[in-house]
Amino acid sequence: MVGARDTASVLAARADARAQGSNVSDWMPCLPAATSPFVPDGVDPSALVWAETVAPGGYTHKVVARGTRLRLEDVTGDACAHVLVFNALEPWERLNVADTQKIPWQAYLGAGHPLLSGEGRVLATVVADTSAHHDAFCGTSSDEWNVVKYGDAAPQGPSPSGRALFTLAGVKHGLTPRDLPPSVSFFQGVRVEDDGALAWQGTAGPGTYVDLVAEMPLIVLVANVPHPLDPRTDYVVGPLRVHAWRSTPSGPSDEHHGASPERERAYLNTTDYLEARGL
Amino acid sequence: MSTETVEAIRTTVPVGAVYAPDSRLDWSEALVPGDVVLDERVAPNAPWSAVVRAGDVLTIVDVGGNQSADCLMFNADDTSERYSVPDTLTWQGNAYVREGTVLRSGLGRPLMTVVGNEIDRQDTIGGACSKESNTLRYGHHTAYQHGCRENFLAEASRHGLTSRDLVSNLNWFMNVPVEADGALGIVDGLSAPGRRVAIRADMDVLVIVSNCPQMNNPCNEFNPTPLRMIVTRNEDAVR
Numbered sequence: 001m002v003g004a005r006d007t008a009s010v011l012a013a014r015a016d017a018r019a020q021g022s023n024v025s026d027w028m029p030c031l032p033a034a035t036s037p038f039v040p041d042g043v044d045p046s047a048l049v050w051a052e053t054v055a056p057g058g059y060t061h062k063v064v065a066r067g068t069r070l071r072l073e074d075v076t077g078d079a080c081a082h083v084l085v086f087n088a089l090e091p092w093e094r095l096n097v098a099d100t101q102k103i104p105w106q107a108y109l110g111a112g113h114p115l116l117s118g119e120g121r122v123l124a125t126v127v128a129d130t131s132a133h134h135d136a137f138c139g140t141s142s143d144e145w146n147v148v149k150y151g152d153a154a155p156q157g158p159s160p161s162g163r164a165l166f167t168l169a170g171v172k173h174g175l176t177p178r179d180l181p182p183s184v185s186f187f188q189g190v191r192v193e194d195d196g197a198l199a200w201q202g203t204a205g206p207g208t209y210v211d212l213v214a215e216m217p218l219i220v221l222v223a224n225v226p227h228p229l230d231p232r233t234d235y236v237v238g239p240l241r242v243h244a245w246r247s248t249p250s251g252p253s254d255e256h257h258g259a260s261p262e263r264e265r266a267y268l269n270t271t272d273y274l275e276a277r278g279l
Numbered sequence: 280m281s282t283e284t285v286e287a288i289r290t291t292v293p294v295g296a297v298y299a300p301d302s303r304l305d306w307s308e309a310l311v312p313g314d315v316v317l318d319e320r321v322a323p324n325a326p327w328s329a330v331v332r333a334g335d336v337l338t339i340v341d342v343g344g345n346q347s348a349d350c351l352m353f354n355a356d357d358t359s360e361r362y363s364v365p366d367t368l369t370w371q372g373n374a375y376v377r378e379g380t381v382l383r384s385g386l387g388r389p390l391m392t393v394v395g396n397e398i399d400r401q402d403t404i405g406g407a408c409s410k411e412s413n414t415l416r417y418g419h420h421t422a423y424q425h426g427c428r429e430n431f432l433a434e435a436s437r438h439g440l441t442s443r444d445l446v447s448n449l450n451w452f453m454n455v456p457v458e459a460d461g462a463l464g465i466v467d468g469l470s471a472p473g474r475r476v477a478i479r480a481d482m483d484v485l486v487i488v489s490n491c492p493q494m495n496n497p498c499n500e501f502n503p504t505p506l507r508m509i510v511t512r513n514e515d516a517v518r
Contacts, residue, residue: 098364098406098447101463103415107404108461118428118445120411137374137404139365144387163385178443180385182365192457196375196400198368228369265415 027055027239036243040071040209043245050244054224056237057158059165061172061221062244063088066279068214069247070124072222074131074187077206078238080227081186082140082162084170085115085123088217089277091175093117097136097182103262107192109134109184112256114263115212121270122263124212125250131208133189133201139182140166141228150235159235165223173219186210188227200229215249215270216279295425295492297323298343298504305473306507307340310395313511321348323503324492326430328438330355331480335512336394338477339488341452343504345468347491348451349407349427351435352382352390355483358440360384364403364447374457376401376449382478385446390484395477398452399469405455406447407431408493417495430489438485450491451476453498465496 007013029052030036036051049068053075054060064070072081087093096118101107103116111129114122140162143153150159155168166180187208189201214220224240226232250257250267258264298304309315313336321327323346331337339348354360363385368374370383378396381389393401409428413421431445452470457463490506491499 092442096406096447098404099412102405102455102465103412105464106461107457107463116412116415118409118411118442120409120413120415137365138369139363142363142366142385142387145366145369177359177385181446182363192374192461194459196373196457198372198374228365229372261418262415265419269411269414 027053027058038241038243040243043243047245048243049246050242052242054222054240054242056239057160057225057235059169059221059223060242061169061219063173064214064218064220064244066214066216066274067247067249068244069127070212070214070220070244071209071242072186073207073209073241074203074238075206075241076238077203078236079224079240080188080237081240082166082183082223082225083186084166084180084183084221086175086179086219087117087123088219091173091179091219093119093121094179094181095123095183097184100184101136103266104260107136109136112259114266115184116266120266121273122215122250122266123218124214125256126210127213127256128209128211131187131204131210133204134184134186135188135190135227136184137190137192137198138185138228140185140223141225145228160225162223162225165225166221169221169223185227188230190229198229200231213247213250215267216274293423295324296494296503298502302343302502302504303472304342304504306342307473307475309509309511310338310475310477311336311511311513313513315509316512317508317510319508321488321490321506321508323490323505324425326434326487326489327508328434328485328487329508329510331484331486331510333480333482335510336477336479337486338395338475338509338511339451340507340509341470341474342472342507343502344472344474345452345470345497345500346504346506347453347493347498348506349431349489349491350449350451351431351445351487353444353485354384354390355485358438358444358485360386360388361444361446362390362448367403374404376403382449389481391478391480393476394479395475397474398476401476402450402453402455403448404457404463405450405453405465407489408491413495421495424494425492427489427491427493431487434487450498465498467497468500
Protein backbone atom coordinates (compact mmCIF):
# COMPACT_ATOMS: atom_id res chain seq x y z
CA MET A 1 0.00 0.00 0.00
CA VAL A 2 1.19 3.51 -0.83
CA GLY A 3 -1.29 5.83 0.78
CA ALA A 4 -4.75 4.73 -0.37
CA ARG A 5 -3.39 2.79 -3.40
CA ASP A 6 -2.65 -0.91 -3.38
CA THR A 7 0.35 -1.46 -5.63
CA ALA A 8 2.19 -4.04 -3.53
CA SER A 9 1.81 -6.92 -6.01
CA VAL A 10 1.98 -7.09 -9.80
CA LEU A 11 -1.73 -7.84 -10.04
CA ALA A 12 -2.61 -4.99 -7.72
CA ALA A 13 -0.28 -2.62 -9.55
CA ARG A 14 -1.82 -3.65 -12.87
CA ALA A 15 -5.30 -3.02 -11.56
CA ASP A 16 -4.19 0.35 -10.24
CA ALA A 17 -2.66 1.27 -13.61
CA ARG A 18 -5.69 0.14 -15.59
CA ALA A 19 -8.06 2.09 -13.36
CA GLN A 20 -6.40 5.28 -14.62
CA GLY A 21 -7.21 4.74 -18.30
CA SER A 22 -10.47 6.66 -18.31
CA ASN A 23 -9.04 9.76 -16.66
CA VAL A 24 -9.14 12.92 -18.71
CA SER A 25 -6.91 15.99 -18.88
CA ASP A 26 -7.32 19.45 -20.31
CA TRP A 27 -4.39 18.61 -22.60
CA MET A 28 -4.30 15.24 -24.26
CA PRO A 29 -4.70 13.58 -27.64
CA CYS A 30 -8.12 12.21 -28.49
CA LEU A 31 -8.17 8.74 -30.10
CA PRO A 32 -9.62 7.95 -32.46
CA ALA A 33 -9.60 11.54 -33.66
CA ALA A 34 -13.23 11.23 -34.75
CA THR A 35 -14.23 11.22 -31.08
CA SER A 36 -12.89 14.73 -30.52
CA PRO A 37 -15.24 16.84 -28.37
CA PHE A 38 -14.15 19.88 -30.38
CA VAL A 39 -14.73 18.86 -34.01
CA PRO A 40 -14.29 21.99 -36.17
CA ASP A 41 -17.48 23.33 -37.73
CA GLY A 42 -18.24 21.81 -41.10
CA VAL A 43 -15.75 18.97 -40.73
CA ASP A 44 -16.93 15.37 -41.00
CA PRO A 45 -15.62 13.71 -37.82
CA SER A 46 -14.79 10.57 -39.76
CA ALA A 47 -12.28 12.61 -41.83
CA LEU A 48 -10.29 13.61 -38.74
CA VAL A 49 -6.78 12.16 -38.47
CA TRP A 50 -5.49 14.18 -35.52
CA ALA A 51 -7.24 15.69 -32.49
CA GLU A 52 -5.20 16.93 -29.59
CA THR A 53 -4.87 19.74 -27.12
CA VAL A 54 -1.23 20.61 -26.53
CA ALA A 55 -0.35 21.57 -22.96
CA PRO A 56 1.20 24.93 -22.13
CA GLY A 57 4.93 24.36 -22.57
CA GLY A 58 4.23 21.12 -24.44
CA TYR A 59 4.96 19.88 -27.93
CA THR A 60 3.46 17.56 -30.49
CA HIS A 61 4.48 16.09 -33.83
CA LYS A 62 3.06 13.93 -36.57
CA VAL A 63 3.61 12.76 -40.13
CA VAL A 64 0.66 13.83 -42.27
CA ALA A 65 -0.31 12.95 -45.82
CA ARG A 66 -0.39 15.36 -48.75
CA GLY A 67 -3.74 17.15 -48.71
CA THR A 68 -4.14 17.04 -44.94
CA ARG A 69 -5.69 20.21 -43.53
CA LEU A 70 -4.22 21.11 -40.14
CA ARG A 71 -6.02 23.53 -37.82
CA LEU A 72 -4.20 25.20 -34.94
CA GLU A 73 -6.52 27.00 -32.52
CA ASP A 74 -5.59 29.41 -29.78
CA VAL A 75 -8.29 28.65 -27.23
CA THR A 76 -7.45 31.30 -24.62
CA GLY A 77 -5.54 33.91 -26.62
CA ASP A 78 -2.27 32.94 -24.93
CA ALA A 79 -1.13 30.05 -27.11
CA CYS A 80 1.91 30.44 -29.35
CA ALA A 81 2.32 27.69 -31.92
CA HIS A 82 5.94 27.44 -33.06
CA VAL A 83 5.95 25.33 -36.21
CA LEU A 84 8.51 23.48 -38.33
CA VAL A 85 7.62 21.42 -41.38
CA PHE A 86 9.77 18.96 -43.32
CA ASN A 87 9.29 16.92 -46.48
CA ALA A 88 8.60 13.54 -44.87
CA LEU A 89 10.23 11.74 -47.81
CA GLU A 90 13.48 13.72 -47.81
CA PRO A 91 13.57 15.67 -44.55
CA TRP A 92 16.62 17.72 -45.49
CA GLU A 93 14.00 19.60 -47.50
CA ARG A 94 12.43 21.77 -44.83
CA LEU A 95 10.97 25.14 -43.98
CA ASN A 96 13.11 28.03 -45.22
CA VAL A 97 11.89 31.19 -43.51
CA ALA A 98 13.98 33.51 -45.67
CA ASP A 99 12.45 32.15 -48.87
CA THR A 100 9.01 32.09 -47.21
CA GLN A 101 9.28 35.86 -46.67
CA LYS A 102 11.31 36.85 -49.71
CA ILE A 103 9.62 34.98 -52.52
CA PRO A 104 6.06 36.25 -51.79
CA TRP A 105 7.61 39.74 -51.18
CA GLN A 106 5.84 39.73 -47.81
CA ALA A 107 7.26 39.40 -44.30
CA TYR A 108 4.00 38.81 -42.44
CA LEU A 109 2.27 35.45 -42.59
CA GLY A 110 -1.45 35.38 -43.37
CA ALA A 111 -4.10 33.60 -45.40
CA GLY A 112 -2.73 32.39 -48.72
CA HIS A 113 0.92 32.55 -47.63
CA PRO A 114 3.02 29.56 -48.75
CA LEU A 115 5.50 27.96 -46.37
CA LEU A 116 8.39 27.38 -48.75
CA SER A 117 11.33 25.00 -48.55
CA GLY A 118 14.83 25.79 -49.71
CA GLU A 119 14.19 23.59 -52.73
CA GLY A 120 11.84 26.01 -54.45
CA ARG A 121 8.71 24.13 -53.45
CA VAL A 122 5.69 24.64 -51.20
CA LEU A 123 5.61 22.46 -48.10
CA ALA A 124 2.32 23.85 -46.78
CA THR A 125 -0.02 26.76 -47.39
CA VAL A 126 -1.77 28.96 -44.84
CA VAL A 127 -5.30 28.58 -46.21
CA ALA A 128 -7.29 30.23 -43.41
CA ASP A 129 -6.37 32.68 -40.68
CA THR A 130 -8.68 34.43 -38.21
CA SER A 131 -5.80 35.79 -36.10
CA ALA A 132 -3.39 37.66 -38.40
CA HIS A 133 -1.02 38.01 -35.42
CA HIS A 134 1.99 35.90 -36.36
CA ASP A 135 5.75 36.11 -36.62
CA ALA A 136 8.49 34.85 -38.93
CA PHE A 137 11.38 36.96 -37.55
CA CYS A 138 12.06 35.83 -34.01
CA GLY A 139 11.93 32.05 -34.27
CA THR A 140 11.51 30.21 -31.02
CA SER A 141 13.20 30.52 -27.64
CA SER A 142 16.65 29.05 -27.02
CA ASP A 143 17.81 27.61 -23.71
CA GLU A 144 20.07 30.61 -23.25
CA TRP A 145 17.14 33.02 -23.74
CA ASN A 146 14.86 31.23 -21.28
CA VAL A 147 17.55 30.87 -18.64
CA VAL A 148 18.13 34.63 -18.77
CA LYS A 149 14.42 35.47 -18.90
CA TYR A 150 12.89 32.82 -16.63
CA GLY A 151 15.81 31.13 -14.89
CA ASP A 152 15.31 27.73 -16.53
CA ALA A 153 14.82 26.17 -19.96
CA ALA A 154 14.64 22.42 -19.37
CA PRO A 155 11.77 20.47 -20.96
CA GLN A 156 10.81 19.04 -17.56
CA GLY A 157 10.87 22.42 -15.84
CA PRO A 158 8.47 25.35 -15.50
CA SER A 159 9.77 27.27 -18.53
CA PRO A 160 10.87 24.95 -21.35
CA SER A 161 12.51 26.52 -24.38
CA GLY A 162 11.02 26.02 -27.82
CA ARG A 163 14.34 24.75 -29.11
CA ALA A 164 14.52 22.11 -26.37
CA LEU A 165 11.04 20.90 -27.36
CA PHE A 166 11.81 20.96 -31.10
CA THR A 167 14.92 18.92 -30.35
CA LEU A 168 12.83 16.25 -28.64
CA ALA A 169 10.07 16.30 -31.25
CA GLY A 170 12.58 16.12 -34.10
CA VAL A 171 14.63 13.25 -32.75
CA LYS A 172 11.48 11.12 -32.70
CA HIS A 173 11.61 11.36 -36.49
CA GLY A 174 15.35 10.78 -36.74
CA LEU A 175 16.10 14.50 -36.90
CA THR A 176 19.01 16.03 -35.02
CA PRO A 177 19.78 19.63 -34.02
CA ARG A 178 21.40 20.09 -37.46
CA ASP A 179 17.97 19.49 -38.95
CA LEU A 180 16.30 22.34 -37.05
CA PRO A 181 16.15 25.57 -39.11
CA PRO A 182 14.52 28.84 -38.01
CA SER A 183 10.80 28.33 -37.28
CA VAL A 184 7.66 30.42 -37.62
CA SER A 185 5.11 31.09 -34.89
CA PHE A 186 1.38 31.70 -34.88
CA PHE A 187 -0.95 33.70 -32.58
CA GLN A 188 1.51 36.25 -31.11
CA GLY A 189 2.36 38.98 -33.58
CA VAL A 190 5.52 41.01 -34.17
CA ARG A 191 5.83 43.98 -36.53
CA VAL A 192 8.94 45.72 -37.88
CA GLU A 193 9.12 49.48 -37.35
CA ASP A 194 10.84 51.97 -39.65
CA ASP A 195 14.18 51.70 -37.87
CA GLY A 196 13.98 47.91 -37.83
CA ALA A 197 12.78 47.65 -34.23
CA LEU A 198 10.75 44.54 -33.57
CA ALA A 199 7.50 45.75 -32.02
CA TRP A 200 5.36 43.43 -29.94
CA GLN A 201 1.83 43.07 -31.30
CA GLY A 202 0.75 40.08 -29.24
CA THR A 203 -2.50 38.20 -29.42
CA ALA A 204 -5.64 38.73 -31.47
CA GLY A 205 -7.65 37.33 -28.55
CA PRO A 206 -9.14 33.95 -27.72
CA GLY A 207 -10.68 31.55 -30.21
CA THR A 208 -8.68 32.32 -33.35
CA TYR A 209 -7.32 29.66 -35.67
CA VAL A 210 -4.94 29.06 -38.53
CA ASP A 211 -5.39 26.33 -41.15
CA LEU A 212 -2.45 24.86 -43.04
CA VAL A 213 -2.75 22.48 -45.97
CA ALA A 214 0.04 19.95 -46.48
CA GLU A 215 1.20 20.22 -50.09
CA MET A 216 3.36 17.12 -49.72
CA PRO A 217 3.81 14.42 -47.06
CA LEU A 218 5.07 16.35 -44.05
CA ILE A 219 6.73 15.88 -40.72
CA VAL A 220 5.08 18.55 -38.56
CA LEU A 221 6.71 19.69 -35.31
CA VAL A 222 4.79 22.02 -33.00
CA ALA A 223 6.08 23.60 -29.77
CA ASN A 224 3.62 25.58 -27.65
CA VAL A 225 5.79 28.01 -25.71
CA PRO A 226 5.70 31.77 -25.10
CA HIS A 227 6.92 33.95 -27.94
CA PRO A 228 10.48 35.08 -27.14
CA LEU A 229 9.41 38.73 -27.15
CA ASP A 230 6.36 38.18 -24.92
CA PRO A 231 6.77 41.13 -22.53
CA ARG A 232 5.41 39.28 -19.51
CA THR A 233 8.07 38.29 -17.01
CA ASP A 234 6.09 35.18 -16.08
CA TYR A 235 6.01 32.16 -18.38
CA VAL A 236 2.44 32.45 -19.68
CA VAL A 237 1.17 30.28 -22.52
CA GLY A 238 -2.30 28.82 -23.12
CA PRO A 239 -3.37 25.42 -24.42
CA LEU A 240 -3.13 24.86 -28.18
CA ARG A 241 -5.86 22.87 -29.89
CA VAL A 242 -4.86 20.81 -32.93
CA HIS A 243 -7.13 19.12 -35.45
CA ALA A 244 -6.28 17.66 -38.83
CA TRP A 245 -8.48 16.07 -41.43
CA ARG A 246 -8.28 14.59 -44.89
CA SER A 247 -8.71 17.34 -47.46
CA THR A 248 -7.15 18.33 -50.76
CA PRO A 249 -3.84 19.99 -51.62
CA SER A 250 -3.86 23.38 -53.30
CA GLY A 251 -4.80 23.36 -56.96
CA PRO A 252 -5.37 25.84 -59.79
CA SER A 253 -8.93 26.45 -58.57
CA ASP A 254 -7.61 27.95 -55.32
CA GLU A 255 -7.15 31.71 -55.38
CA HIS A 256 -3.76 31.53 -53.64
CA HIS A 257 -2.42 29.05 -56.22
CA GLY A 258 -2.15 31.70 -58.89
CA ALA A 259 -2.05 34.75 -56.61
CA SER A 260 1.39 35.70 -57.95
CA PRO A 261 3.75 34.34 -60.61
CA GLU A 262 6.19 33.28 -57.89
CA ARG A 263 3.58 31.26 -56.06
CA GLU A 264 2.24 29.68 -59.21
CA ARG A 265 5.72 28.45 -60.12
CA ALA A 266 6.24 27.21 -56.56
CA TYR A 267 3.13 25.01 -56.84
CA LEU A 268 4.24 23.89 -60.31
CA ASN A 269 7.60 22.80 -58.87
CA THR A 270 5.83 20.95 -56.06
CA THR A 271 3.51 19.09 -58.38
CA ASP A 272 6.40 18.28 -60.71
CA TYR A 273 8.35 16.74 -57.82
CA LEU A 274 5.41 14.73 -56.51
CA GLU A 275 4.30 13.41 -59.89
CA ALA A 276 7.79 12.15 -60.66
CA ARG A 277 7.72 10.32 -57.33
CA GLY A 278 4.40 8.75 -58.20
CA LEU A 279 2.45 10.75 -55.62
CA MET B 280 40.85 32.75 -55.17
CA SER B 281 42.85 34.87 -57.60
CA THR B 282 41.16 37.46 -59.72
CA GLU B 283 44.07 37.71 -62.14
CA THR B 284 42.82 37.22 -65.63
CA VAL B 285 44.01 34.20 -67.54
CA GLU B 286 43.77 33.70 -71.24
CA ALA B 287 40.15 32.92 -71.93
CA ILE B 288 39.44 29.51 -73.39
CA ARG B 289 36.62 28.78 -75.74
CA THR B 290 33.77 27.15 -73.84
CA THR B 291 30.16 26.25 -74.50
CA VAL B 292 29.30 26.57 -70.80
CA PRO B 293 26.86 29.41 -70.03
CA VAL B 294 28.93 30.78 -67.15
CA GLY B 295 27.73 33.74 -65.10
CA ALA B 296 28.61 37.35 -65.74
CA VAL B 297 31.58 39.12 -64.18
CA TYR B 298 32.18 42.82 -63.72
CA ALA B 299 32.49 45.20 -66.59
CA PRO B 300 36.11 46.16 -67.42
CA ASP B 301 35.53 49.80 -66.54
CA SER B 302 34.14 49.01 -63.06
CA ARG B 303 35.67 51.04 -60.24
CA LEU B 304 37.41 48.74 -57.78
CA ASP B 305 38.71 49.84 -54.37
CA TRP B 306 40.54 47.05 -52.54
CA SER B 307 40.80 49.15 -49.36
CA GLU B 308 42.50 47.79 -46.20
CA ALA B 309 41.54 46.21 -42.88
CA LEU B 310 39.00 48.24 -40.93
CA VAL B 311 40.70 47.64 -37.56
CA PRO B 312 44.37 47.72 -36.53
CA GLY B 313 46.32 44.51 -36.07
CA ASP B 314 48.67 42.05 -37.69
CA VAL B 315 47.31 40.61 -40.92
CA VAL B 316 47.02 36.82 -40.57
CA LEU B 317 45.00 36.21 -43.74
CA ASP B 318 44.42 38.34 -46.84
CA GLU B 319 42.56 36.73 -49.73
CA ARG B 320 40.59 37.82 -52.75
CA VAL B 321 37.32 36.11 -53.65
CA ALA B 322 36.56 36.06 -57.36
CA PRO B 323 33.11 37.05 -58.58
CA ASN B 324 30.62 34.15 -58.30
CA ALA B 325 32.96 32.08 -56.12
CA PRO B 326 32.76 30.65 -52.59
CA TRP B 327 35.25 31.16 -49.75
CA SER B 328 35.76 29.88 -46.24
CA ALA B 329 38.18 30.16 -43.35
CA VAL B 330 38.32 29.59 -39.62
CA VAL B 331 38.58 32.90 -37.78
CA ARG B 332 40.12 32.39 -34.36
CA ALA B 333 38.53 33.83 -31.23
CA GLY B 334 39.48 37.49 -30.88
CA ASP B 335 40.57 37.88 -34.50
CA VAL B 336 38.67 40.32 -36.71
CA LEU B 337 37.50 39.59 -40.25
CA THR B 338 37.22 42.63 -42.50
CA ILE B 339 35.18 42.09 -45.63
CA VAL B 340 35.81 44.67 -48.34
CA ASP B 341 33.06 45.41 -50.86
CA VAL B 342 35.63 46.03 -53.58
CA GLY B 343 33.27 46.93 -56.42
CA GLY B 344 30.38 48.28 -54.35
CA ASN B 345 27.02 46.72 -53.56
CA GLN B 346 28.32 43.19 -54.00
CA SER B 347 26.36 40.90 -51.71
CA ALA B 348 28.58 38.65 -49.58
CA ASP B 349 26.26 35.90 -48.41
CA CYS B 350 27.62 34.57 -45.14
CA LEU B 351 27.16 31.60 -42.79
CA MET B 352 29.00 30.99 -39.53
CA PHE B 353 29.59 27.84 -37.48
CA ASN B 354 31.25 27.04 -34.17
CA ALA B 355 34.49 25.61 -35.59
CA ASP B 356 34.70 23.01 -32.82
CA ASP B 357 31.08 21.83 -33.08
CA THR B 358 29.42 22.75 -36.34
CA SER B 359 25.98 21.72 -35.09
CA GLU B 360 26.09 25.14 -33.41
CA ARG B 361 25.65 27.71 -36.16
CA TYR B 362 24.42 31.15 -37.04
CA SER B 363 20.76 31.82 -36.29
CA VAL B 364 18.91 34.74 -37.81
CA PRO B 365 15.99 34.65 -35.34
CA ASP B 366 18.22 34.44 -32.28
CA THR B 367 20.30 37.35 -33.54
CA LEU B 368 17.22 39.47 -34.20
CA THR B 369 15.40 38.53 -30.99
CA TRP B 370 18.33 39.33 -28.71
CA GLN B 371 18.83 42.77 -30.22
CA GLY B 372 15.12 43.47 -30.79
CA ASN B 373 15.79 44.73 -34.30
CA ALA B 374 15.54 43.31 -37.81
CA TYR B 375 18.69 44.94 -39.22
CA VAL B 376 22.37 44.29 -38.58
CA ARG B 377 24.51 47.27 -37.61
CA GLU B 378 27.69 48.01 -35.65
CA GLY B 379 27.37 46.34 -32.28
CA THR B 380 25.10 43.55 -33.49
CA VAL B 381 26.02 40.27 -31.84
CA LEU B 382 25.70 37.45 -34.36
CA ARG B 383 24.27 34.59 -32.32
CA SER B 384 23.95 30.86 -32.73
CA GLY B 385 20.78 28.81 -32.40
CA LEU B 386 21.86 28.22 -28.83
CA GLY B 387 21.69 31.97 -28.24
CA ARG B 388 25.47 32.29 -27.84
CA PRO B 389 27.65 34.94 -29.52
CA LEU B 390 29.52 33.65 -32.55
CA MET B 391 30.79 37.01 -33.81
CA THR B 392 30.21 40.73 -33.16
CA VAL B 393 30.06 43.54 -35.71
CA VAL B 394 32.85 45.88 -34.55
CA GLY B 395 33.00 48.11 -37.62
CA ASN B 396 30.49 48.89 -40.34
CA GLU B 397 30.55 51.45 -43.15
CA ILE B 398 27.00 50.73 -44.39
CA ASP B 399 23.77 52.12 -42.91
CA ARG B 400 22.44 48.65 -42.30
CA GLN B 401 23.25 45.10 -43.30
CA ASP B 402 20.71 42.44 -44.24
CA THR B 403 20.02 39.11 -42.60
CA ILE B 404 16.41 38.61 -43.70
CA GLY B 405 16.77 38.05 -47.43
CA GLY B 406 18.47 34.66 -47.32
CA ALA B 407 20.50 33.22 -50.16
CA CYS B 408 19.68 32.84 -53.81
CA SER B 409 19.56 29.36 -55.27
CA LYS B 410 19.00 27.62 -58.56
CA GLU B 411 15.78 26.30 -57.10
CA SER B 412 14.34 29.55 -55.77
CA ASN B 413 15.40 31.38 -58.94
CA THR B 414 12.83 29.29 -60.80
CA LEU B 415 10.10 30.72 -58.56
CA ARG B 416 11.39 34.25 -58.48
CA TYR B 417 12.35 34.75 -62.11
CA GLY B 418 11.19 31.76 -64.12
CA HIS B 419 12.40 28.33 -65.12
CA HIS B 420 14.71 29.75 -67.77
CA THR B 421 17.12 30.59 -64.90
CA ALA B 422 17.51 26.94 -63.86
CA TYR B 423 21.14 26.67 -64.99
CA GLN B 424 22.30 29.93 -63.46
CA HIS B 425 24.72 29.70 -60.56
CA GLY B 426 23.47 30.59 -57.07
CA CYS B 427 24.69 31.20 -53.55
CA ARG B 428 23.23 27.93 -52.32
CA GLU B 429 25.51 26.14 -54.79
CA ASN B 430 28.47 28.02 -53.36
CA PHE B 431 27.40 27.28 -49.79
CA LEU B 432 26.93 23.56 -50.51
CA ALA B 433 30.23 23.26 -52.34
CA GLU B 434 32.21 25.07 -49.66
CA ALA B 435 30.35 23.41 -46.76
CA SER B 436 31.08 19.98 -48.23
CA ARG B 437 34.80 20.74 -47.90
CA HIS B 438 34.19 20.89 -44.14
CA GLY B 439 32.04 17.76 -43.97
CA LEU B 440 28.79 19.72 -43.92
CA THR B 441 25.66 19.06 -45.98
CA SER B 442 22.41 20.77 -46.91
CA ARG B 443 21.19 20.02 -43.38
CA ASP B 444 23.77 22.48 -42.15
CA LEU B 445 22.59 25.39 -44.29
CA VAL B 446 20.27 27.87 -42.60
CA SER B 447 19.14 31.44 -43.18
CA ASN B 448 22.22 33.60 -43.62
CA LEU B 449 23.66 37.10 -43.52
CA ASN B 450 24.06 39.25 -46.62
CA TRP B 451 26.82 41.80 -46.20
CA PHE B 452 26.32 44.85 -48.44
CA MET B 453 22.78 43.84 -49.43
CA ASN B 454 19.69 45.97 -48.74
CA VAL B 455 16.35 44.40 -47.79
CA PRO B 456 13.90 46.89 -46.27
CA VAL B 457 10.70 45.81 -44.53
CA GLU B 458 7.92 48.28 -45.24
CA ALA B 459 4.99 49.14 -42.99
CA ASP B 460 2.64 46.63 -44.60
CA GLY B 461 5.22 43.85 -44.46
CA ALA B 462 6.34 44.27 -48.06
CA LEU B 463 9.93 43.11 -48.24
CA GLY B 464 12.44 42.72 -51.01
CA ILE B 465 15.95 43.24 -52.30
CA VAL B 466 16.40 46.82 -53.52
CA ASP B 467 19.32 49.00 -54.63
CA GLY B 468 22.26 48.77 -52.24
CA LEU B 469 23.59 51.30 -49.72
CA SER B 470 27.26 50.45 -50.25
CA ALA B 471 30.03 51.68 -52.54
CA PRO B 472 33.48 50.53 -53.74
CA GLY B 473 35.85 50.01 -50.81
CA ARG B 474 33.20 50.01 -48.09
CA ARG B 475 33.83 47.51 -45.29
CA VAL B 476 32.38 45.57 -42.43
CA ALA B 477 34.49 44.15 -39.59
CA ILE B 478 33.36 41.23 -37.47
CA ARG B 479 35.19 39.91 -34.43
CA ALA B 480 35.11 36.21 -33.66
CA ASP B 481 33.78 35.55 -30.16
CA MET B 482 34.81 31.87 -30.44
CA ASP B 483 36.69 29.97 -33.14
CA VAL B 484 34.30 30.37 -36.07
CA LEU B 485 34.12 28.72 -39.47
CA VAL B 486 32.97 31.45 -41.86
CA ILE B 487 31.58 30.49 -45.26
CA VAL B 488 30.94 33.20 -47.83
CA SER B 489 29.33 33.13 -51.24
CA ASN B 490 30.25 35.98 -53.53
CA CYS B 491 26.75 36.31 -54.92
CA PRO B 492 26.37 35.53 -58.65
CA GLN B 493 22.71 36.60 -58.86
CA MET B 494 22.00 38.50 -62.09
CA ASN B 495 18.23 38.88 -61.69
CA ASN B 496 18.05 41.47 -58.91
CA PRO B 497 20.14 44.42 -57.67
CA CYS B 498 22.02 42.51 -54.91
CA ASN B 499 25.26 43.07 -56.84
CA GLU B 500 24.18 45.94 -59.09
CA PHE B 501 24.01 43.35 -61.91
CA ASN B 502 27.80 43.54 -61.99
CA PRO B 503 29.46 40.78 -59.90
CA THR B 504 32.70 42.10 -58.41
CA PRO B 505 35.43 40.62 -56.16
CA LEU B 506 35.54 40.66 -52.37
CA ARG B 507 38.61 41.01 -50.18
CA MET B 508 38.80 39.09 -46.92
CA ILE B 509 41.33 40.28 -44.34
CA VAL B 510 41.79 38.68 -40.91
CA THR B 511 43.71 40.74 -38.38
CA ARG B 512 45.00 39.86 -34.94
CA ASN B 513 45.58 42.45 -32.28
CA GLU B 514 47.44 40.97 -29.33
CA ASP B 515 46.68 44.12 -27.35
CA ALA B 516 42.95 43.57 -27.72
CA VAL B 517 41.11 42.10 -24.79
CA ARG B 518 40.50 38.44 -25.39
